[in-house]
Amino acid sequence: MDTKSYNRELPTLQDVAREARVSTATVSRTLNFPNQVTEATRLRVMETVRALNYTPNFSARALAARRTNTYGAVIPTMENAIFARGLEAFQKVLVANGATMLVASSSYDPQIEEDQIRNMIARGADGIVLIGNDRKPEIYRFLEERQVPVIIAWTGSSLAGRSCVGFDNVAAARQLALKAISLGHRRIAFISAHTVSNDRARDRVAGARAALRDAGLDADAMPLVETKYSIQCGQDAFATIMAADPKPTLVMCGNDVLAVGAIKAAQEMGLDVPGDVSITGFDDIELATIVSPALTTVHVPHRQMGRLAAEMLLAEVRDKSEPRQINLETHVVERQSLAAPRDQG
Amino acid sequence: MDTKSYNRELPTLQDVAREARVSTATVSRTLNFPNQVTEATRLRVMETVRALNYTPNFSARALAARRTNTYGAVIPTMENAIFARGLEAFQKVLVANGATMLVASSSYDPQIEEDQIRNMIARGADGIVLIGNDRKPEIYRFLEERQVPVIIAWTGSSLAGRSCVGFDNVAAARQLALKAISLGHRRIAFISAHTVSNDRARDRVAGARAALRDAGLDADAMPLVETKYSIQCGQDAFATIMAADPKPTLVMCGNDVLAVGAIKAAQEMGLDVPGDVSITGFDDIELATIVSPALTTVHVPHRQMGRLAAEMLLAEVRDKSEPRQINLETHVVERQSLAAPRDQG
DNA sequence: TTGTACGCGTTATCAA
DNA sequence: TTGATAACGCGTACAA
Helix, strand or coil: CCHHHCCCCCCCHHHHHHHHCCCHHHHHHHHHCHHHCCHHHHHHHHHHHHHHCCCCCHHHHHHHHCCCCEEEEEECCCCCHHHHHHHHHHHHHHHHCCCEEEEEECCCCHHHHHHHHHHHHHCCCCEEEEECCCCCHHHHHHHHHCCCCEEEECCCCCCCCCEEEEECHHHHHHHHHHHHHHCCCCCEEEEEECCCCCHHHHHHHHHHHHHHHHCCCCHHHCCEEEECCCHHHHHHHHHHHHCCCCCCCEEEECCHHHHHHHHHHHHHCCCCCCCCCEEECCECCCHHHHCCCCCEEEECCHHHHHHHHHHHHHHHHHCCCCCCEEEECCEEECCCCCCCCCCCC | CCHHHCCCCCCCHHHHHHHHCCCHHHHHHHHHCHHHCCHHHHHHHHHHHHHHCCCCCHHHHHHHHCCCCEEEEEECCCCCHHHHHHHHHHHHHHHHCCCEEEEEECCCCHHHHHHHHHHHHHCCCCEEEEECCCCCHHHHHHHHHCCCCEEEECCCCCCCCCEEEEECHHHHHHHHHHHHHHCCCCCEEEEEECCCCCHHHHHHHHHHHHHHHHCCCCHHHCCEEEECCCHHHHHHHHHHHHCCCCCCCEEEECCHHHHHHHHHHHHHCCCCCCCCCEEECCECCCHHHHCCCCCEEEECCHHHHHHHHHHHHHHHHHCCCCCCEEEECCEEECCCCCCCCCCCC
């Protein structure tokens, strides 16, 4: 009995070549550089490709060409709509250019992030996009050794001449805080994501502090609660903050999800927002327009970052273009959750 | 000048073998089957692996082993929180088992979905999870030819003995509609995602119709608007539906995002929800608890589906286990957006 | 324009 | 337990 009749093997380049009566090299060229082949042979080859239902083997191709046409993205979590949208835009550009996206999420865990990065490189990713600057230097060394182009997203500044596409988290948070201060707020508290190994979170807190200093206030006295990423965490953190005396007139939140939690907690405590206490967010996800009162927040150009990250990566790999640092604009979106404090004390 | 000093090559198995004074076979075994090797050689090999900072080449490994330890997921969109969460759970199980996830989104476009599926298979995915049953038969043929295990998620029933993990969309929607009918609703309208090549959406509409029939009402008369997936689309669809006369007392929505849009539109029209009109959702994403009034909706076990899909896929590939059909329970989550109609006419 | 032939870095078979 | 060595399927100098 012939084994082949059982697990019928997939057609290979060889099969196509034999059937089309050309060499494997010609088949390969037909597939990769169609214009290096006469129309007659191209048609004949393509015909047998279709007839045999041939599909190139990715692994073999990657091994021989030392290129995968694959680009990776390691993000903190898919559950944050803002990263999901960035990815969607990232993928769209790649697909339009015949490339493929690899995604992994680290659950905000530096160790998992490192594993995921190494894994992607082992799989031959031609380039990679990472969120934020904060990670062990050895990871950067590793990437440099392998000569893998990297793009740091979500921040407008990077070290060591690395490419980045993002915005100034400090400036954005500062601008929002200044607006609040100009409305009369003096006692400002902050609910932030954990700032360890998260430069975006740290920068946003720093931005609020900078604004306080600008106004001649004591920045170090600003109450700060760090917590994880979820509505429930925002609620709990808000309760913690409001247990203090005197209470703040404004609670700034490092992202919209925490802010929504804060609003929920406030309402459960019988507080009017923004009458009794103002609350601001950061990101401007859809949630911000749904919650009542709608969130005053900072609009982050997530889609643009995803798109540009893909374009930069493709350019660095295919055209050997130089690393670039792109710092996008952000702006405060004024809705209803921030207003002048009732008690101007 | 030696070229090698410029683009220093990465260490290979050969390098490790030479350095550790063993054969490449032994190095390979040390890495893949540590217990088939004496402790002495194992230690020596591992030491040089570390010293050279060696990482196996994924492509070469996949080519030789005919296995990638990679599992793909093609979803309609990452922007829907419910898919994002399913993926997060899917990835978690894979990573815990030393496997890797590949993700692609199709933007609800059948052609893109087909491309993405073929792409994943070409990249050697050992298994794949797809959302829903609806797709061209040739795609299933293709998958069967390649003998790639497939799991259909988001639905509790599948054809041709294929594995699936999901729930009964018809029954879930029917249950919700029956609850509304028992409250006194008679004029029910439906806002759905496009039902072409989307069996989940179609099933939910069918469930509502079934409930109407159960109650002796005219199911075919139910107003139905199909639209895309976004809050804005929900708003527009609601406006369309309320332009009719007589107006419905309940607008059921195929998912929570559309329902949130409907609520927004209702409020902009000066209608009280649920006083003037009731609105229901489907999915039970976080948004459902944030919007006011909070959404009465169907809770979908997204995390469980993601987890189980990964476990089933691993079992089918590694343990050659048989395909299974898992039908999970759903339940209606009663909140404030559904109440007895004021006008029982 | 086309073909020959070698190399890519592993795994796996078989013999020792 | 270990070692030689033949695949694995494709890209690409180089030659024709």
